Amino acid sequence: MKKFYILIVTLVLSISSSADTFIVNSQSSFNNALSASSSGDIIEWTSGTYSNIFMDITKAGITVKAATAGEVIFNGSSRVEIDADNITFSGFQYIGGNIGTSHVVRIYGSNVFFTNVNISQYTSYKYLIIQDQSQYTTVSYCNFENRINTPDQNILSILVSSSQAGFHKIQYCSFKNFSGSTPGGDAGVEPIRIGVSSTAMYESKSIVEYCYFTQCNGDGEIISHKARQCVYRYNTFDDNPYAELVLRHGDAGIVYGNFFTNGYGGIRIQEASDHLIFNNYFSGLTNRSLNLNNGSTDRLNNILIAYNTFVNSAPIDMENGTNEAENVTLANNIFAYPSDSELFEDVTGIETWIGNIANGTLGSANSTNFTLTDPLLATNGQGYYEITVTSPAIDNSVAGFPTLPIYSDLNYDNNILLDIILNARPSIITDKDVGCEEYNASSVVKPHVNEDNTGPTYLMPTLSVSNSIKNLDNGINFYPNPVKDSDITFNFNFNINTLVTIELYDLKGQKLKTLVNKHYSNGTYTNKIDFSSGVYLLVFNVKDTFSNTSISKTERLIKL
Incomplete structure (x- = not known):
């Protein structure tokens, strides 16, 4: 019997424990191992390519892993369901299979750690669905790419319960190369959707962080927020020519620390209330960097847009007219060097403007709402704009914008004590810099993640x-x-x-x-x-x- 040792390193002691490891290389050997396993055991797949493998994981507390990460490949009708708690699932690739209207991965259990998995070129419904009874599932270092069929099924779906928040985390994952019948349309091929319209009043408290999105063309929404109190932070959205992050039904979408570059748009705020948009970087966006919708359903209310940098992009669209957004505050942002003729279009006139710096033709915005000056941004060696030592943005924030709320059991930077690259900001508002960064001569403004440091480690x-x-x-x-x-x-x-x-x-x-x-x-x-x-x-x-x-x-x- 092979022994496996789990090492927990702490500041005070190290503890090792043994568990049984079952080596498997077929459907029958997996089934036998699962039947014989108990909490703490490991089921390890031998390197190779396997067809038509269905893993229905029903034993709590076990690990199912590849002997060597990336060297176990499943195809054909292979798929997995995780019906137990405290499961670790790691190191596999699902490539080129066809499971019709089934999902590649379905998670019912809680405290599931799903990591280092690549799913690509599959014909399926969803690549991964986290059911509403699941809590505290973490999906990390996975790649989701190029689903073959394009109908109305998103790629990674988190369902929301009416009785409990999910507290799920999606971390260091890559989402790449999705197409649709009408690129950028409403085909339902969102890379991530949290909730659905009918459950948007329930809390998910899920976090999407340090993920990379590129060429996500199957739908107009890269992330579709349809649940309350979710955080989207430190992600990179690059080269998405048809889509943007969209806050739909579900209050309190919290979006900060992200880079939106070289694509169609940045953020569309479509419905609901209490959304927070701060510390983000927008550049090279060809249609709009920000859009506030004036729809009659679930009218926008209480929106804070603060400490963002908008540069070299198409206008910000505020959509004036019937059902325009109410109680919108734009505070301490930089708007500069528009790629189009104007910085703003369809401003409603009822927004609150505080401490913003603008350089360029304002369009429909009132000049009295801005400090009209060059913010003195310069591109760094990575190609990103950052403030320079003489910038008027330094130590020039203005107080008076709404206080960011505290949500129970949801951790986010509600005092804006960090900038987009995690440099510390002063606690006193008037000492903070305007825009997404706090000036630091030794720091470089650039995304936290890219194609090379997200997804499975064996593909890096x-x-x-x-x-x-x-x-x-x-x-x-x-x-x-x-x-x-x-x-x-x-x-x-x-x-x-x-x-x-x-x-x-x-x-x-x-x-x-x-x-x-x-x-x-x-x-x-x-x-x-x-x-x-x-x-x-x-x-x-x-x-x-x-x-x-x-x-x-x-x-x-x-x-x-």
Whole structure:
């Protein structure tokens, strides 16, 4: 019997525990292993390509994984249902199968960790559906791509319960290359939809963070928000020529820290109330960077748009007329260098404008609502606009906009204490910079995620260091960040066994603790960060013990 060891690294002790591992390579051997397994056991698929495999996972507390991540490929009518709690499902590829009107993955259980999975070129309904009875499901480092059929079924669907919030997280995933019968139309091929119109009054409290969306052309909505109190943060929406993020039915869509670049649009606020749009970057958008709908159903009300940077894009469309949005506040934004002739169109005249900087022809907006000056932005080496040392945006915010609400059990930056790249902002409003960033000469404005650091680790590009160590940015990933509770998870993905050192420092450069100092290769390890709220530094060092080559990097860690 093969032994498997789970390592939990904390600041105070390490604990190892053993479990039984079942090696499987067929439908029958999987079924037998599942029947014999108990909580804590592992079912491990041997590397290979398998057809027509249905995994109906009904035993709680087990792990189902590929022996080597990425080397187990399912096709034909293969699919999976997870009907139990506390399941880890990891390392598989579903490529080129055909399951007709079934879903590739269906999750009923709670506390499911679904990670490092690639689903591509499947004929199916949804790629992944999280049922309404599920809670605390995490989907991380997965790729969802190029579904073959195009009818009215979204790609990743989170259903919402009337009796309990879901608290799901979608992290570090990539969504790519979806088409539809009418690109950008209403074909229902949204990469992510949370809720449906009939359940929009219920709370989901789900978070989509650090995900990458490109060429999502199957529908006009990249993300369709149809539930209350969901957060969309630190994502990259790039090169989507027909679609945008859309806040539909369901109050309190919270959108911050995202990059919307080189596409059709940024955000369409379609329905409902209490939406928050802050700390976002909009550039190179050809149709509109922001749109407030004036529909008669679920009329827009109480919308805050603050600390965003809109640059080199088509006008912002406020849609005046019947049923125009009410109680809209635009505060401390930068509007500059429009690609079209005007910055705004169809302004209603009933918006509240506070502390905004504008450069360019205003269009229908009133000039008295702005500081009309060049914000002195410059493109950096990555091609993104950022404020310069003499910018009038620095320390120039104006108070008076609505206070961001606190929602129970939903963690977000409601005091705007961070900027788009997680630099600290002052707590005093008038000391904050206007726009999405807080000026810092040593920081570079650029997206947190791209095609190279999202999706399964085995599909990420590698950089040879003595032909052995993967690019450190890809080799170590950690989440969540910011962290509210005490646990932070590190994913290690290296070509060989390496010596990993992770140390925690305060901003004064004082070392607080060595979190990790051990040899690792691939794996997931959890650390407990028992410190007060604040900003810390994680210093990573990875050493190839064969060649004696090492590489290092430093990342900010926010403890809320």
